[in-house]
Amino acid sequence: MIIAVDGPAASGKGTLSKRVAVHYALAYLDTGSLYRAVARDTVIAGGDPRDEDAAVAAAEKIDPDTLEDPGLRARGVGEAASIVAAHAKVRTALLAYQRSFAKQPAGAVIDGRDIGTVICPDATVKLFVTATPEERAHRRYLQLIDGGVQVTEDEVLADIRRRDERDQGREAAPLLKADDAHLLDTTNLSIDAAFKAAIDVIDAALGRTGSAS
Ligand SMILES: Nc1ncnc2c1ncn2[C@@H]1O[C@H](COP(=O)(O)OP(=O)(O)O)[C@@H](O)[C@H]1O
Numbered sequence: 001m002i003i004a005v006d007g008p009a010a011s012g013k014g015t016l017s018k019r020v021a022v023h024y025a026l027a028y029l030d031t032g033s034l035y036r037a038v039a040r041d042t043v044i045a046g047g048d049p050r051d052e053d054a055a056v057a058a059a060e061k062i063d064p065d066t067l068e069d070p071g072l073r074a075r076g077v078g079e080a081a082s083i084v085a086a087h088a089k090v091r092t093a094l095l096a097y098q099r100s101f102a103k104q105p106a107g108a109v110i111d112g113r114d115i116g117t118v119i120c121p122d123a124t125v126k127l128f129v130t131a132t133p134e135e136r137a138h139r140r141y142l143q144l145i146d147g148g149v150q151v152t153e154d155e156v157l158a159d160i161r162r163r164d165e166r167d168q169g170r171e172a173a174p175l176l177k178a179d180d181a182h183l184l185d186t187t188n189l190s191i192d193a194a195f196k197a198a199i200d201v202i203d204a205a206l207g208r209t210g211s212a213s
């Protein structure tokens with residue numbers, strides 16, 4: 001079984017996907033960390049994220065063992081990730097790794113921007129997780145200040161709006177709800193309520209009932 005989870009920045013995709021993966025005993029892949037790692041490695045090699053060739057060189061050498069690096073969650077890395085992610089050849093370089101992760105026998109929950117549309121168009125269940133930009137900025141702001149980052153909520157909102165615009169407006173695999181994805185607006189849902197709503201959708205798609213706990 002493959003569960004595809006897409007949505008904009010700080011909508012809660014990762015939090016939800018990790019819990020869903022534990023619930024159904026599936027492997028989990030955060031594809032945003034791939035693009036973040038490409039941005040990090042491009043800069044470490046002395047390149048500019050806007051330079052497609054430099055970003056492709058980093059993408060072709062990506063080391064999956066470095067995806068847990070806490071530095072990937074830094075504010076500037078998200079911005080640089082959305083710049084490298086707009087290069088079509090970077091996306092092509094990351095495709096095989098994502099598709100092979102999806103094919104593992106245990107099944108997988110994969111989150112990102114184009115999982116339901118490009119990476120796994122035949123996923124068993126697709127979720128599109130969203131919330132208003134203000135609510136997402138509030139969540140990301142709390143997450144950043146909890147990590148000791150000095151930032152205002154207005155700055156985070158500006159970051160989120162700029163990234164949404166770039167992710168939705170690019171030609172290569174733009175952020176888009178797949179026609180057959182279930183929309184999950186978490187603006188007024190707690191983490192627990194969003195999890196329960198997701199399990200209800202997935203169980204209904206699998207023909208099961210009432211397994212959230
Ligand atoms: N439904 C929710 N209500 C409140 N906060 C949430 C909710 N879902 C996630 N969060 C919090 O918002 C922040 C961003 O969530 P995260 O899962 O990292 O988002 P994404 O993977 O979409 O960027 C985290 O600190 C997380 O704990």
Ligand SMILES: Nc1ccn([C@@H]2O[C@H](COP(=O)(O)OP(=O)(O)O)[C@@H](O)[C@H]2O)c(=O)n1
Nearest residue numbers: 009010031032033035081082085112113114
């Ligand atoms: N499947 C994916 C995942 C991420 N990305 C890009 O990578 C950036 C960082 O993704 P992320 O999921 O780590 O970002 P957050 O939602 O956690 O802030 C996004 O803004 C996208 O530009 C993408 O293009 N396609």
